[in-house]
Amino acid sequence: MGTVISYLTRTRGHGRLHITDFLTYGYLFLGTIIMFGPVLWLVLSSFKTPGEIVKFPPRLLPYRQVTVEVTGYEQPLPLFIVTQADGSTVELAQVRRVGLEAQMVDPADPGEIIRVHINDRQPVEHVSFALDNYIEGVQSFNFWVYLRNSVVVTVVATVLTLIVNSMAAFALSKYQFTGRDAIFLIMIGTLMVPLTVVLVPVFLVVNAVGWNNNLWGVIVPGAATPTGVFLLRQYMLTIPDELLDSARIDGASEWRIYTQLILPLAKPALAVLTIFSVMWRWNDFLWPLIVLSRSELFTLQVGLNSFQGALNIQWHLILAMTVLTLLPITVVFAFLQRNITTGIATTGMK
């Protein structure tokens, strides 16, 4: 205990206890429970059996009833602790239940059927993280198809966004040409008016191009994001023009300058845009919902939403599929969290 207190008080560097340190830690620990607890509860719940999941009050950990193989019975039988008339308890396996009476056998001596009132028996349970919900869910949910669509959309859209945005940002930051300021102003203007408010006409255009019910219809419209162009342009402005000039003197073409000089130097900004784009595309819902109506084209988010609508009560499957949906991005975050948080903090400044 003493070490804990000295550990906590050391933080201010004075070696003395300060109320603000306690408040800070209190707030952060409470915050950790509130921010992370719901996700943990989701994961724990996703392992529970359908019977366990509707129990109130719920138990923290997923329990399953212990079953035993009994000679003479084909299926494993559920095990119960039975309280006998004299108050002693014995473990019995249940053969069947008839009304208020359970017919049970002693696993060690399966010959004789013992009749027990159902209130006199308690199930024998153990904590179990069995994957039943996940296996059943993946079969009825089409998980692999949705996952593939989500991955295709995220990867292709991010690559397209990076190429198209960086080329435009290069032109807008490193050249003087007629119309440059007009192009830049129009793009910045649309930063304020997001795609969500022009849903109907964008849908019309996508239809006219023939991309309704096509992953391209999800990928392309958001690729020319003004945010991305702006972010990259601001970064490229810091690259000195003299570098470009000396490359030109050395005979490099403009394309060479873009690929071999600008792109490597803009790597940090490109990395931040990559993170943003992956986040936007993986989690995007409204636009895929509108463009995709055939279920074999659904992304994970659209699939998950229609899954919860179709199976309103089947929480055990919904929870398992929700865990699978958040798993990929959680794994990526676990590895890159420091880069992601510092990267976003830094670009958010501008």
Place this chain on the structure above:
Amino acid sequence: MNASIRFRPLQAIGSGLGYIVNQFLNGVVSLLDLIFATLQSKLGYRKMPYIFVLPNLLIFGIFILFPMLLNFVYAFTGGIEFFPENRPWVGTANFEQLLTCGNFLNPNTCREDLFWRSVYNTISYVVAQVSLMVLFSLITALALNRNIKGRGFFRSVFFYPVLLSPIVVALIWKWILQENGLLNAILTWMNFNKAPFMVNADWARFWVVMISVWAFMGFYTLILLAGLQAIPAEVYEAGSIDGANDWQAFWRITLPLLMPNMLVVLVLSLIRAVQVFDLVFAFTGGGPGSATRYLVQFIYDNGFSSPTKRYGIAASASLLMASALIILTLLQLRLSKQED
């Protein structure tokens, strides 16, 4: 000097993730090398920026700018036809339909009562959400800016929900707040009655606000934290020499110097709050009744979901919403200019 502090973390990313990205880009790009070299020899150096800006401009023009102009056509035409050439011109009838009210404060007297309900729902949601968002992300940023152990861990914990998709967030909380959920279990355990979180209109509104704060707070915390860390320690030292206590230092030094970041948080969170849709759509579906039906859902319902699609109404509602967004943003920028 400030700028160099700012970009150091970015370079750390550059060495890891950026490397992979760059390798990939290099592969794609070298294929195009030849094409562009011939282009430059044909067109000359002065035309090259147009080539570079072209792909982005094409996508932008076709899928963002053109639809924005087309939105006006939809807003001023009526009927149920999808293709603009089949739609009759109706002038401002769609706007009249949306804006005719006996008494603007009572949605029941409006011709389009659902529109006004969603307007008022959105306003109350935006006010509550943005103020709570600024408050909580400021407190969290201040806590994370202190000299504490495990700062990186706590920062990641608060940021983690930002990465979750709105649908996942909605399902997580639906599971916790359902009638036999965790929160009602805790209430029962503390000898309270179960609360009808998902069934009662006021509870549903409350939770929609709380959940969106939960989900997006980490992002704004990071922006504020970056601002706090950019404040030089000398300013505080000078303050304490002049006899400022912690409280005064916060009001006189921290807050004024944090204003640029606060403005970013305010503008971004406001724009996002006005557009609230997917989280609520999966969480309450707009219910109970129309308690959590917001503007984007009104647009979505009219344009895509209801059996008789009223594209004109959807488009004119989006125009009204877009103008509100622009006015709000300009107002905030004007206010911030005055403060400088």
